[in-house]
Structures are given as structure tokens and as C-alpha cells.
Amino acid sequence: MNRLLAATVLEARVELRYGIVPTAAALGALWTLVLVAVPAEAAGAVAPYLLFVDTAAFGVLVAAALLLFERTEGSRQALAASPLRSGEGVAAKLSVLTALSLVIAVPMAVAAVRDRLPDALWALAPALAGVALTSLLLLTLCLAVGARARDLSGFLLAAPPAVAPLIIVPLVHISGVFEHPLMYMVPTTVGADLIRWGISPGSVDTGPLALFAGVPYALLWAAAGAVAARRAVERGADSVPPPPTGRGTAARTPAVGRGLLPAVVRFARIDLLGTGRDPLLLLMLCAPVLLALVVRFAFPAAADLLRNSYGFDLVPHAPVVLAVLVLLHVPMMFGVVGGLRAIEDTDENILLVLRVSPLSLPAYLAYRMAVATALTLVGLAVALPLSGLMAGGWSGRLAVALLLAAIQAPLLLTGMTALAANKVEALLVVKGIGAVMALAPVAVWVLPGPWNLLLLPLPPVWPALALPGYTSGPLGTWALMSGGLLVTAVAVAALLRRTVNRIDRG
Template sequence: MSVPPSSVLTALDLERRIHTRRGTALTALALALVWALVVLALPEGPARPVAGLLLFLDTAGFGVLFVAVLMLGERTSGAWAALAASPLGAGEYLAARLVVFTVLGSVAATPIAVAARPVDGVTGVAVAVVGTALLATLLCAVSVAACASARGLADLMVSVPLCLGPLLAPPLLVASGIAGHPAWYAVPTTAAHTVVRWGLDPSAVPLPGTAVAALAAVAVVATAGACVWARRALVRARTAEGDRPPWTRVRGPRRTRVPRAEGAPVRILARVDLRDAATDGMVWALVAGPVVVALGLRAGLPLVADTPVLAGVDVASWRPVLLAALVLLHVPMMAGSVVALRAVEDRERGTLALWSASPLGAGTYLTCRAVAAAGLTAVQLALTLPLSGLADGDTWSMVAAVAVAGLLAAALALAVTAVARDRMRALVVLKGVGVLFVLVPVAAWVLPPPWVWFLLPLPVVWPLAALPAYGLAPVALAAPCGTVAGALLAGAAWWWARSAVSR
């Protein structure tokens, strides 16, 4: 059955309205302006490699989770079945979704590329934007193919890293100068990222122009292949589901264990969470992610310090910033995000309403989620801070920083639960908040004393105040003040979430 052009235009207009209504487009443009200002503040030398990494990791990868979560929401809401019954085929559905995310990536890449001050001016900006567009289409298509049959958010957290991890690591190794063998350039993402780097600074790519053109052709062919793979995955998923709603489909023999109903309500909720934790990809990502980052910092920091990208940079002087951004604040961000996504998923599916009507109550449910976020943060930091090899402060300062970080994770989980009614909006909020967790430690380190005090009202700064290296406040004063402020923030977020879920 052929699809009228008007149907394709309708699908594109629907995608546009979805992203406008849920704030995806606004978030992408706001992040682009923030990163453009960061790149513009850097000297020309480091500005171009930093911009290349931002265009790859953030701008091009912006839609990776969003495209999968949108598809998952359509499957669980019944919109997937309606689309399958419409004249719109899987190819047109995929094309509309990829076009919107590619356009978003291209528009967001423009100010970042301009701020990097490419060597070839406007031509360099155009080449960098084209490379970013190829990366965005490729990564989103792979995400769709990997998550076409996902049944829940936990499936996404397993499928996306497994499929995209091998595509993300090679470009980073090549860009940092650690890997230089020609075989690394055959990876499609490395080929597309080389086009981006060539547009920003041709001298940074040790290849002639003809080789870069060939890599661009490789990226185009790989992107087309990824789109074909994604379309076939969508067709297989629709065919496997048939006319039944996706949540009734069973993959092979599966035994469903219903938790026992006896016991205190909190104990029942704990049994439900523990039962799902063993097979939940988000839990495994929470456990493994910070540990991998900490071990990478311990083993890789001496190697990275000798790469051409960081030549002349005193990496040792930035150890407190790496500790703060990649360990102390990375762990509460992950823990708070995972707990928030679980709570928002319960809210979207109506499970939270059932818990609220049960003897457990909404208030106790939210308290359990906050305690889980704070507890997970404390346990993970107790493990990752020593593993990273960057924790040079005394024990008391580390304990104070961990306590404040745990309260920050609890407040983050509760605030996202309050403001987001579905997983898509939760990801938008977490994407925006995540920028603060990365930029604030850097800003607090580089700003002089009169200006850094303006950052103190930000909750992200409170764990940093307990680190003696930052010198924001005496540890004896920062520890109790940060703990009290974190407790008040978590309490306010609990009240906000309690009011929001009760409406």
C-alpha cells in the first residue's frame, strides 16, 4: 500500500508537535547555547577539540534515548497499534522520527560549531554540521533497531549501551590520540566524527582530504544501512505483536512471581523492588557505571595526560574537578535519575495511584524512593571514591560530602517525580539538570572568589563545599550547613511531589 505524501507530512507535523509540547526541541536548543558559550570562552586551541567532543557526545547523541522512550511510550499507550493499522508504514514512521531528530541535531550543532571558530570559517561550520547530522541519524537509527522490541524502561537501559557502546568508544580513542591505526577509521561513528573534526580543524586529522571524503561516504552508507536495519526491526516487532497490545505479548515461557501480600506496606514495596532489581538494566547500570568510571580514572588518567589533546595541560591540578564532576556528583545524578525514572514510570502506568490508594500511601512511597536514592548514593560513593584514586581529602570531609550528595540525589528524584508525568518529560528534565552537574564543578574551580559565591545557592555546589581543595568554606562549617540545607531541599521536594501525585 502506497502512502500519500500528505500522510508523511502529517507524520512530520505530529513529530514536530510532540517535541514542541514536551520541551524536547527547547531543551536541545538551550543546551546548544550553553555549550556554545562554554566553547566560546575557551581559547581557539582547545575550543575546537572540545567542540568536536560535544558535537559527538551531546548534540549528535541527544536523541538516542528520546527516540527509544518515545517508541516505548507509544507501545504501552496503544498508539503503536493505531499507527500499525494506519496507512503509515514502518519506513515512513521511522523517516519522520529520524528527520526531526536530525534537524534538531543540525540546528543545535550550528552555534557550537560557530563558537569553535573553525579554520575554514563558514565552510568548516557547514562540514561540521553535516558530520553531526550523519552521527545523529546513525545513532538514532541504531537506537530504534536495538529497542524496537523493548517492553519496558529496563530493557532500554540494557539494549542501548550494548548496541551503542562499541560505536561510541572508537571515536573517543581516535580523537584523544590513544588509537591511530587506520582500522579504527572504518568504524562508522569514527568516520562521521572525523568529518566533524576535519570541518573544525583540518590539521587535527592526520589524513588527506580525499581520505576524509571517503570516510564521509562510509558514514553515509553506514547510516543508510542502520536505517534499513531499524525499519526491519520495526516491521518484525509489529508482525510479532499482531493485533494484540504489546504488553500482552509473551516471549517464550515466562513465570510471573507475584509478591506476597502479607506484611507491612513498606516491606511489600521493598519485596517488589528487590524482585525486579535482579533483572532491571537500570539497577545494573547504576552499579556498574560509576565503578567503571572510577576505575577508568584511576588507570586511564596517567595515559590520557600524555595524549596530544592534553599536551601542555597540568592534569594533576584538575584532579579535584575530575573527582567532583565524574565521581562525587556523577553518582547522585545517576542514582537520582534511576529512582526518578522508576517513580515516573509507576506514575505513567498508574501503579503510583494504586500505591497511593493502598495502606502504603503516596507519602510513604515517595519517602521510600528518596531513601533509596540517598542510600544508593552513599553506598556507591563509599565504593567509588577510594577506587578513583582522586580522594585526597581527610575522612571527615569525604563523609560530609557523601552525606550532602545523598540528600541531593533524594531531592533530584523527588523533584523529577513531581514535575514529570511521563518518562519523556523526565528525560528532558534530567538532560537539562545534568548540565549543571558537569559545568558547576568546573565553574566553581575557575571562577575567582568574589564570583564563585554567586554559585553557592545552587544545590549542586553544596557537596563541593565539603572538599578542602575547593576552599569554598571551612569543612567544619560546610558539613552541617550543607546537610541541613540538603535535608530542607529534600523535604521541600517531597512536599512538592506529594502534592503533584495527589492531583
């Protein structure tokens, strides 16, 4: 017990040092403000989905990234020589990250049930139990997968097929699209129902006895997952295959004395060859098409569901759906991939070697940003019409929206390199910037003009305002293009300066 307590305290300190705890607090405050800003009835309808998808899954990527970072830094070997056991380390991660999910969930749940505060305690109990149960199930699975992964890219490739059923099946169940007793075979369905029962009791058709019977079943899965995670952590470092040929520091560093252009070409060639060996990069190249097809076929079904269940017509709000799910999501995907590659190069000391190579650090960052921007332009050009939400087809305003959205990818990339020193911190930066990129188009859609123009200092606001259907007030097409380019360029320049200074100090 003393060793477990020591491991938990050590884990809490590590997560505090990497900024995980402040990020959790900031996300909790942000989502609480969102729920307070919407009507109480809407908050009660939206909160279960936020609590299940975002809050309960807060530590999923963080847990795996911490494991991989410990392996890179040699912390795993040091812990193996200490009195602490792998099981206690896994239990500490599960405890701290689940506790952080609960910290985020408490104010969100209170905001969602503010119209019945006298019953808030009765609402919080099942809702928080559902968040904790879902968090444990997802964390144990991701720890088991992450311990066997060679690097973060390998985890991001292996985790979605394993995690997707645990997310999709409960979402289909609580949305009412399809309900069947066999869906409770997926253990996270019980957690989703507990969250929904606490926040919106009238929306749950299943009786309390069935939910309470499902809790032990889910706990058995969580216990089995914890055992699997412990065994994977114990054997993970030894069973991980070595990196493929050509991914080492020497192979990925431009040779000295060959000029700037050959150095850039060498980096491009290595990236292209790496794409052929890395299935994750190939998947990301196909991701815009897959995303657009999902939106194209899911939007009509979602519109019918909202109309029939809540009397809400989603069709007039198609522009904001297009902005959130396609226009700003595609640059987010390519920005994250580019940022992770840059962070990976930092971890392997490639950026330090660049100081004595023809390819300077600013030139390297410019190359990474140019690649992310080009891929985003192509991805958006394909995904926007394929999504089926482009009312009226191509126009000058839509072209401006595409251009301004494409330069959000280097903004996210430089945000990761400027604010993160490792992959753990990079994922936290992604969560923060990603939340802003998701909420900005919603905020400028909901706020009446000219109040929505108060959000113009945020770069993601400009491509959303340029999208046909949005109200931009006195700002015409050329004003939106020039203003968006200026605001984004200033933000990228500031982040680039911070990146160079941070690496020079390092």
C-alpha cells in the same frame, strides 16, 4: 511524499508537546555559553568532543523512549490503522531529531571558531555534516534496539554494548591515542573526523579525499540502519515478550489494610526480587566500582595525552575530575534509576492505588529517596578511594562531601517525578539536571573566590566545595555541611510538593 511530510509535522508536534524542542534549545544555549566562557583555543579543542558525544547523540535516548511510550499509550496500534507506514514514522523521527541536533550544533560551532569568523561558513559545513551523519547512525541503531526492547530498562541494558563501539572507537581516534585506517570500519569515525576537520582543521591528519570517500560508506550504514529500524518497529510490538511475573501493577502494589511498615517491606521485597530478575539493576549496583576502575586507569593516560598534545597538566585539576566523574556521577546514576522506577510506577497507576493503601504517596516517595541515598552512600564509599584520586585519604571534609553528594540522588529523583509525567519527559529532565551537575563543580573550580560562591544556590555546588582541593573561602567544614543540607532540603521539599500536587491533579 505527502504522507512523509505529514508524519514529520506530526512528529515535530509530539516532540514539542513533550518539551524535547525546548530542551534542545536550552542545551544548545548552555553549551554555547560554556564554549564562549573558555578561551578560543580551548573552545576549539573541546568543541569536537562535545559535538560528537553530546550534541550528535542528543536524540538517542529520546527516540527509544518515544517508541516505547507510543507502545504503552497504544499510539503504535492507532498508527497501524492509519495511512502512515512504519517507514515514514521512522523517517520522521530521524529527520526531526537530527534537525534538533543540528540546531544545537550551529551556535556551538560558531562559538568554537570565533577566532576565525571569516572562515566560519567553511568550518560549519563539515562540522554540521559530521553531526548529522553521526546522529543518523546512532538514531537508527537505537531505534532498532528500542523497538525490540520490552521497556526502557531493557533498552538501557541492550543499547550500551551496541552503541559503545560507535562512540569509543572514534573518540580514541580523534584523541590521537591510537590511529589506524581500520578504525574507519566503524562508520561514526568519519563523522567524528568531519566535526574535527571543521572545528580544528590542523588536528586532522587524514586528507579530504579519504574523508569524502568515507562518507558514502557511512551513509550506506545509515541506510541499512534505517531499514533495520523500520523492520524492527513493524515487528517490535509483536515480538516483545510479556513482562516477568511479579512486575505487574497488582504484584507491585502494597496490599490494603496491612499497615504502613508491612507495605514498605512489601515494596522493598518486590524491588529486591526485581533486582534479581532485572540485569540492569544488578549492573547499576556494580556501576560505581566499574566507574572508579575506569577513572583509576584512564586518568594517568589522559593526563599524559593532554600534557604531550596540548601542554596542559591535568594532575593539579584532579579534584574537579573526581567531583565530575565520581562524586556527582554516582548519585546521578542511582537517582536516575530511582526516578525511572517511580515514573514506571506512575505509568502503571500504582501511585493512584496508593491513595487507598496504608503506604501514602509521601511515604512511598520517602522510601524511594531513602533507597537512592543509601545506595549512593555505599557506592561513593567504595568508588572514591578506588578511583585513585583521593589525595590524602579520608578526612572530615571528604566525609562531608560524600554526605552532601549522596543527597543529590533524591534531588534528581524528585526532580524527575516533579517535572516529568512520563519516561520521555523524565529523560529530558535527566539531561537538564545532569548538565547542571556536571558543570557546577567545573564552574566553582574555574571561578576565582569569592565569585564562585555566587553559585551556592545550586545544590551540587556544596559537595564540590567540600571536596579537598576546592577553595570554599570563608565557609568551613561545618558551614558547608549545614548550608548544603539546608539548600538541598529546600529544593527537595519544593520538588516533593510539586510531585504530590501533580499526581493529585492527575
